[in-house]
Amino acid sequence: GQQVMQIPQYQHVQEGEDFTTYCNSSTTLSNIQWYKQRPGGHPVFLIQLVKSGEVKKQKRLTFQFGEAKKNSSLHITATQTTDVGTYFCAGNKLVFGAGTILRVKS
Amino acid sequence: DAGVTQSPTHLIKTRGQQVTLRCSPKSGHDTVSWYQQALGQGPQFIFQYYEEEERQRGNFPDRFSGHQFPNYSSELNVNALLLGDSALYLCASSLGHNTGELFFGEGSRLTVL
Numbered sequence: 001g002q003q004v005m006q007i008p009q010y011q012h013v014q015e016g017e018d019f020t021t022y023c024n025s026s027t028t029l030s031n032i033q034w035y036k037q038r039p040g041g042h043p044v045f046l047i048q049l050v051k052s053g054e055v056k057k058q059k060r061l062t063f064q065f066g067e068a069k070k071n072s073s074l075h076i077t078a079t080q081t082t083d084v085g086t087y088f089c090a091g092n093k094l095v096f097g098a099g100t101i102l103r104v105k106s
Numbered sequence: 107d108a109g110v111t112q113s114p115t116h117l118i119k120t121r122g123q124q125v126t127l128r129c130s131p132k133s134g135h136d137t138v139s140w141y142q143q144a145l146g147q148g149p150q151f152i153f154q155y156y157e158e159e160e161r162q163r164g165n166f167p168d169r170f171s172g173h174q175f176p177n178y179s180s181e182l183n184v185n186a187l188l189l190g191d192s193a194l195y196l197c198a199s200s201l202g203h204n205t206g207e208l209f210f211g212e213g214s215r216l217t218v219l
Contacts, residue, residue, distance in 0.1 A: 090149075
């Protein structure tokens with residue numbers, strides 16, 4: 001079945017540093033979504049990418065969808081303590097990656 | 107406008123018992139999906155309901171079953187509980203079953219002893 005791998009599993013950065021998490025699917029995706037889950041909370045939708053090579057920005061967050069629609073990335077510029085949480089990618093709304101835990105030292 | 111609501115928030119069961127979890131979708135949404143999230147892992151897709159029918163199903167045994175009612179609310183039933191069923195069960199609603207963002211509820215934390 002379809003699998004979605006996400007790396008790294010965990011990243012601890014100094015406030016102000018950049019952060020990137022990568023998502024790779026075993027099959028071509030129709031769409032990919034990104035979610036953020038704060039500790040003790042539930043996943044909250046960030047964005048959906050549909051087109052090959054698509055790039056979308058939300059303030060300090062940049063999302064990319066690969067040309068082959070099998071991989072994606074989320075990049076955060078100049079992290080802040082409010083960015084703390086686990087970031088998940090989800091292929092076709094069904095298959096979630098294991099997530100990348102982001103910790104930010106102030 | 108109420109978001110996705112789930113009940114109960116926490117419950118404890120023993121092995122072999124049965125449990126029913128409930129979900130009310132966000133107003134205007136017609137699709138409900140259920141996920142199991144074990145500690146430290148990503149949500150695992152259980153199944154999706156649209157128009158009162160199970161449309162897609164993940165890799166979960168038949169002990170996991172569900173239902174969607176005409177008002178779009180949904181139930182998740184798990185029979186013959188195992189220790190490994192202990193997890194956070196998340197309900198997510200969306201408009202349409204193909205694309206669109208998922209709105210998650212706070213989840214039901216199930217502990218099986």
